[in-house]
Amino acid sequence: MADLSTNKVLGAILGAALLTVGLGVIVPEFFPLEPPAKDGFKVEVPPDLLGGTAAPAAAEVPPDWGTVLPKADIAAGQAATAVCQACHNFSPAGTNMIGPGLYGVVGRAPGSHPGFAYSSAMTDFAKKEPVWDYEHIYEFIKGPQAYLPGTKMTFAGLKDQQTRINVIAYLHSLGSNLPIPKPNPAKAPAGTTAAPAGATPANGPPTGGVAPTPTPASAQAHTGAEPPAK
Ligand code: HEC
Structure with missing residues (x-):
């Protein structure tokens, strides 16, 4: 009978159609379109490029920004970036790359650059810290x-203090609205790199003819000359 073979043909077509629809529904289950947990891109910087010795983290005293920023080397900061x-674009266009555009980042809210998908580590940080000020960028x-476990910024970090200060001065020069505070000498304790040992004394011009060079011997003589107890 003609009806029977027509039914077989229609049945075959229907079956094929169901199979196609079924696969379309099932297959994405096996290939979820989730982004990778980590960006497959890591920039390692050799330690000697970062300014040498890795000082113990606890020993570092944060600088007095009003003192160090006006003296910072912006060109060196730019070079260090x-x-x-x-990963980052520094132009006013604010283009997002692997990392968010950084033009104007000093003074802006963390995790707030339009169009960039931040990590939850960064968005959580933003709930506690409303502003990328000098201190926070310095530590980050x-x-x-x-500093921010779980951040998507897979970068070893800039260990050298002065390099970071220069980088921050450069970032600040890029359309930042954050004012530089007044110098606060009380906040710059002795022993920080804010006053480098190599700084020339203001009253000792090289033309003076005498270049006093402290020797270990004189230092020893000094410690030996303790006044007798009375
Ligand atoms: C390997 C890529 C990579 C490198 C190299 C890198 N970053 Fe990032 N950076 C990122 C990513 C990704 C984020 C977003 C982090 C997140 O969402 O957790 C980020 C975030 C930041 C932020 C916060 C921005 C915001 O909008 O909240 C600052 C500031 C920053 N980076 C500065 C720097 C500086 C300065 C350097 C160079 C010394 C640097 N980054 C090097 C990838 C990188």
């Missing part, structure tokens, strides 16, 4: 993972 440029770029 070569390592950042693999020293060791992003240590």
Whole structure:
């Protein structure tokens, strides 16, 4: 009978159609379109590029921004951001790359650059810290993972203090609205790199003819000359 073979043909077509629909529904289950947990991109910077010795973290005293920023070397800071440029754009266009655009980042709210998908570590941080001020950027770029565990910024960090100060001065020059505070000498305790040992004394011009060079011998003589107890 003709009806029977027509039914078989229609049945075959229907079956094929169901199978196609079924696969379409099932297959995405096996290939979920989730982003990878980590960006497959890590920039390692050799320690000697970062300014040498890794000082123990606890020993570092945060600088007095009003003192160090006006003296910072913006050009050196810009040069040091070569390592950042693999991931960040610094132009006013604010283009997002692997990392968010950084133009104007000093003084802006963390995790707030339009169009960038921040980590939850960063958005959680933003709930506690409303502003990327000098101090927070200083700590973050020293060791992003240590400062903000879970951040998507897979960068070893800039260990050298002066390099970070220069980078922050450069970032500040890029359309920042955050004022530089007045110098506060009380906040710059002796022993920090805010006053480098190599600084020339203001009253000792090289033309003076005498270049006093402290020797270990004189230092020893000094410690030996303790006044007798009375
Ligand atoms: C390997 C890529 C990479 C490198 C190199 C890198 N960053 Fe990042 N950076 C990121 C990513 C990704 C984020 C977003 C972090 C998140 O969401 O947790 C980020 C975030 C930041 C933020 C916070 C921005 C905001 O909008 O809240 C600052 C500031 C920053 N980076 C500065 C720097 C500086 C300065 C350097 C160079 C010394 C640098 N980064 C190097 C990838 C990188």
